[in-house]
Amino acid sequence: MGDGLTRTDFLIAGGGLAGLYLAYRLEQAGIDYLIVEARSRLGGRVLSVPASDTDSQTDQYDLGPAWFWPGQPRLQHLVNELGLRVFPQNSDGNLVFQDREGTIQRDLQYSTMAGSLRVSGGFGCLTEGLSRRIPTSKILSGQKVTKLSLSRHGVRTTIQGDDREAEIGSSTVALAVPPRLAAQSIEFEPALGKDAINAMRSIPTWMAAHAKVVAVYDAPFWRDAGLSGDGISQRGPLVEIHDASPATSTRGALFGFVGVPAPIRNSGNYDLAHMAVEQLTAMYGSKAAQPVTVLVQDWAREAFTAAKDDENEQLQQHPEYGTPPSLTHLWDGKLCLASTEMAPTFGGYLEGALETAESVATKITRNRRS
Template identity: 40%
Template sequence: MNPYFSAPPDAVIVVGAGLAGLLSAYLLEQQGQSVLLIESRDRIGGRVLSDAAHTSAPFVDLGPSWVWPGINERLSHWSATLGLKLFPQHQRGAAVMEMQNHDVRRNESTYAQEPPSQRWEGGAVALLNALTARLERTQMLFNAQATLIRHESENAVAVIVDGPQGQQEWRGSSVIITLPPRLLAERIRWEPELPTSLTTQWQRSPTWMAGQAKLVASYKAPFWREAGLSGHGASQAGPLVEIHDASDASGQSAALFGFVGIPAPWRAKMGETELIQRSLQQLARLFGPQAAQPQWVHLKDWAQDPHTATPADALPVNSHPTQPPRKLPAPWDGLVYLAGSEFADDFNGYLEGAARSAEMVLQEWRAEALC
């Protein structure tokens, strides 16, 4: 192990730089706290991934993209507070439905999401970028995997991290962990150990969307709109089962995205090249031959992302996750807090849940700090 490293004596260590982790860091700073933010990836965002590597146009989302202002109270609040702009998901035009025999049917009255969904200008990552830009007392450590949490005393916790410089040990006054429950159970050891009954329940808690894959195809123009199509499609044949318009607010950055309906083990056997080829053939059936000639295609298979999914997440999930147990026994209570979308008390798995979980944990942390 490398020499002992120390964050400021009163620092709170936050594990995970997704929305819950970044918002936790921001709220801690509002309380005058110093923060050490540990992230296993080389980027912020977690399951939020907005890509613009192939185009100078605005970002397209390879993870979550929608916000429902009518019901996402906390996302609405933070979007307004951070000065972010939203625009409506494009839904004007006809929808298409592909049957199992590849017969395509056109429905002039397209399916409209209710309540209406919106998207962030600049992609969902705009929310995380805005939070990051406001952090002043937070030190970020990327490519760093937290592997062990050790109880030091009543007022200190040590976190062992495997990172670019080898193994390091950081000490803080408390720790907020924002990992999904399965990753938390499989990747982090505890000294003293947690009850097996608790970690077993975490292992049984699916990580929402971790077994899914999303394909985005970008074009010079939204040609489907000229044909009176909304860009929405559904298919009983696949490989894409649900498709939407992913263009930017102006429609100048044109794109379609689809959720892949093939289970993760089959995707792995098929391979990325064949899956993309079949998906483009399908888009051509649904929206015309131009759809087979995108400027670029990006396929993100979250089941293959070790920072998101475990092997158990490759299995289909038939129901929305419910809140797993998040209260820790002594000596961890009051020192280590669990946040993250799956640990939210409502909107589990959604970005709204991630925001709510961060605010909930900060209330608990403040109550403990005042004791």
């Protein structure tokens, strides 16, 4: 075509779990593709980090997803394929309950997450494992997609790095980006129909308004006191607490979801780390006052996860996700959406990211064969 454009057959915008898994499937099918990822790291909402940059231990703590569940077949299969170790969420011991006034009960024989499964080393091992199976030449990170233009030959994608813009031509584009964020941050030429844009804007990004605090300790001391690590608080700032201890070290960790809505916690001088440690000390005893470190991740502040409208929607239940009819055949099939929010069965979950990616990969490989 001689227009000097970089070309690929299939452009994947977004290197979260959905984008990476889609790439992995295309790699296996021998189809040409390129991932364009806005952040300098891969994984998107999957984020596992060490206690600190200088920590001598190799433990990683999940600041995004922490669990998957029996009955999620794709995830189980992928975990096996990548040779990752799975272990059960700790559920031995009592739950701690804190009421609005701060009164504590430690004798509740109830587990909120029994049966949930964790990945040793954190879910970052999943996205790292996938990215290791994708040639580095097929990943452009630190480059955000800013514009998609329908052209005679397919789609022209404008990408923007630190200091320059470039264009990539492809026959098809998969937006493995939360749909609400895509509607807010990507220009479409010609503009998508009203129904499509309204549908994209109306789909909340799962967990985008949430924040998580992980307190890391020398040991899981609460277990010695007959506590599982599970906690429920009506007082906060943490409203739901769980054991997040690594599988392979002597360290212990507690993580909590923050109940303070994003607009409030991000408007004032909220010292979440300090407040969380005070609360954990009240609930789990004086040893909780001495963490090795406290990790705070506020997803509402992440420009490549949360759209503006997500900030006010701290969802507690999975909405009904799936791909609405107005988003099923965009630009004659040259543009498709591929984040977890598009998954009909497991929308919002990690399994949903795999479900959507698998469905897109199956369509592409089938089309190539016919």
